[in-house]
Amino acid sequence: MLELDAKATARAEPERVWALLADVSTWPDWADFDEAAVESGAGAGEVRSFRRGHTRTRERVTDFEPPSRLGYDLVSGLPIRDYHADVTLTPQDGGTHIRWHSTFNAKVPGTGRLIRSRLQAFVADTVERLARAAERS
Numbered sequence: 001m002l003e004l005d006a007k008a009t010a011r012a013e014p015e016r017v018w019a020l021l022a023d024v025s026t027w028p029d030w031a032d033f034d035e036a037a038v039e040s041g042a043g044a045g046e047v048r049s050f051r052r053g054h055t056r057t058r059e060r061v062t063d064f065e066p067p068s069r070l071g072y073d074l075v076s077g078l079p080i081r082d083y084h085a086d087v088t089l090t091p092q093d094g095g096t097h098i099r100w101h102s103t104f105n106a107k108v109p110g111t112g113r114l115i116r117s118r119l120q121a122f123v124a125d126t127v128e129r130l131a132r133a134a135e136r137s
Contacts, residue, residue: 001082002116004102006124010131014089014096017134018067021087024048030133031126047075080104080115085123096134100127 010017020026027036027050035051043064050057057077063069067089074083083104090097100123106112 001103001105002112004085004100004104004116004120004123006100006120006127008098008127008131009092009095010098010134011095012131012134012137013094014067014091016137017089017096017098017130020130020133020137021070021089022064022066026133030129032122032129048072050077074104078115079107079111081107096131098127098131 020030024036024038027033033050033052035049037049039047039049039058041047041061044061046061046064048059048061050059055077058075059072060075061070061072062084063071063086069089070087072085074080081104083102085100085102088099088101090099102119102123104115104119106115
């Protein structure tokens with residue numbers, strides 16, 4: 001099992017950060033996605049789709065606890081399996097500490113470290129962009 005861990009602090013209350021995180025339609029405004037949409041459902045069980053360039057991914061929300069925790073599993077789109085992420089928002093000094101923690105396995109033996117490196121950079125960038133977007137909203 002491989003792990004990713006990214007953190008940032010936003011000078012915005014958890015409710016403002018949560019509003020962006022929970023509403024997938026806002027993601028192309030602040031994250032590096034060309035498209036993002038809800039396919040079905042709402043809250044826990046919601047299925048979301050994303051496009052970045054030619055890559056399309058789908059996720060299923062597993063935990064939806066406003067304004068503190070969003071968990072999701074990757075359904076399709078990347079050469080990994082058993083991907084699960086938890087995004088936690090914790091009040092901190094008038095702002096919000098954001099932690100995005102993920103675990104997964106590589107589908108193809110020997111590719112895990114490369115995939116982890118690329119995903120770590122992407123997730124770290126996403127967390128930082130979320131924090132800055134919350135500060136602007």
